[in-house]
Amino acid sequence: MHDSPMNAKALEFNAEETLRRAGLQKTAQRLAVLDLLARTAEPLTAADIFQRLPEEQRVNRVTVYRILSSYTRKGIIREFESKKGIHHYEWAQPLVPPHPHFNCRTCGTMICMTAFLSPCPWEQVVNRPDFIIENISISGLCGLCRQQNE
Numbered sequence: 001m002h003d004s005p006m007n008a009k010a011l012e013f014n015a016e017e018t019l020r021r022a023g024l025q026k027t028a029q030r031l032a033v034l035d036l037l038a039r040t041a042e043p044l045t046a047a048d049i050f051q052r053l054p055e056e057q058r059v060n061r062v063t064v065y066r067i068l069s070s071y072t073r074k075g076i077i078r079e080f081e082s083k084k085g086i087h088h089y090e091w092a093q094p095l096v097p098p099h100p101h102f103n104c105r106t107c108g109t110m111i112c113m114t115a116f117l118s119p120c121p122w123e124q125v126v127n128r129p130d131f132i133i134e135n136i137s138i139s140g141l142c143g144l145c146r147q148q149n150e
């Protein structure tokens, strides 16, 4: 049987090893943020992360932003904006290449479209091989918002 990307994610993740390889000092907060991102299937906002951190690892928002920006710089996580300009973050799992995200224009729900995981030459899709693609976004209405709209 073939492992789904999510299974591979769960199997291969080691927060301490990831920090060590990135040359980042190990702190309880850094580990907690990374652990949370690696365990969550959908991208999270800084506010989501802040709320979901375990009580004992809860730090101020500034620290959360600082951790997220160092992770983005090191390529450990990917950052992208929603239609409404809200920043989302996801673990840049090596086996999961960049993929499109569905973004609900009403509630902001962000969903990974991992069906597009087979290595897709997005630069060729855009027809600009010299470009670097950082975000592929598809927007619309989620099921819940669609019901409320009808």
Ligand SMILES: [Zn+2]
Pocket: 104, 105, 106, 107, 108, 109, 141, 142, 143, 144, 145, 146
């Ligand atoms: Zn919605």
Ligand SMILES: [Zn+2]
Pocket: 043, 090, 099, 100, 101, 111, 112, 113
């Ligand atoms: Zn994603």
